[in-house]
Amino acid sequence: MMPKIFLIGFMGSGKSTIGKKLAKLMQLPFIDLDKEIEKKAKCSVSDIFKYLGEESFRKMESEVLKSFENETSFVMATGGGTPCYFDNLEYIHTQGKSIYIELDTKSIYYRLSKAKNIRPTIKEKKEAELLRFIEQTFEKRKHIYEQANYKVNGLTVDVKKVIELLES
Numbered sequence: 001m002m003p004k005i006f007l008i009g010f011m012g013s014g015k016s017t018i019g020k021k022l023a024k025l026m027q028l029p030f031i032d033l034d035k036e037i038e039k040k041a042k043c044s045v046s047d048i049f050k051y052l053g054e055e056s057f058r059k060m061e062s063e064v065l066k067s068f069e070n071e072t073s074f075v076m077a078t079g080g081g082t083p084c085y086f087d088n089l090e091y092i093h094t095q096g097k098s099i100y101i102e103l104d105t106k107s108i109y110y111r112l113s114k115a116k117n118i119r120p121t122i123k124e125k126k127e128a129e130l131l132r133f134i135e136q137t138f139e140k141r142k143h144i145y146e147q148a149n150y151k152v153n154g155l156t157v158d159v160k161k162v163i164e165l166l167e168s
């Protein structure tokens with residue numbers, strides 16, 4: 001049986017887009033962790049950051065991540081910070097397999113500069129500041145993402161190949 005599959009990687013790497021395609025092809029439910037947090041909090045991720053602060057968001061994120069314990073299998077797109085806080089990555093590995101969607105910082109910058117308003121950690125940042133934030137945050141998180149069971153390139157990823165990888 002296919003285990004639970006968790007997609008990890010930086011904001012804008014394509015976790016949700018790839019996750020949806022993967023889930024469809026594998027005929028598994030797709031879970032978007034940010035959306036589940038929003039459902040539970042009845043509030044957008046942006047507003048959680050704004051009114052409750054990042055610390056509260058990280059606690060909620062960890063709780064919601066762990067609330068799917070009783071599900072059998074699914075594909076989940078986690079948030080960019082999810083594996084980097086508390087014991088979330090260890091937890092993910094007790095539950096199933098992780099796939100790191102790797103993307104270079106220039107491509108991340110290009111994608112995020114067009115879609116930053118929905119992301120509270122970057123929405124106020126101007127161009128040069130955004131690039132610096134991406135590079136610095138990525139540098140801090142890279143070694144955590146690298147601990148994933150599998151790694152695929154976010155620009156060239158082919159979901160059929162991902163399934164072969166999971167089955168090999």
Ligand code: S3P
Binds near residue numbers: 009079
């Ligand atoms: C975050 C990434 C976001 C969301 C929140 C914080 C981060 O998810 O969880 O804004 O710290 O990298 P996406 O990676 O889905 O944008």
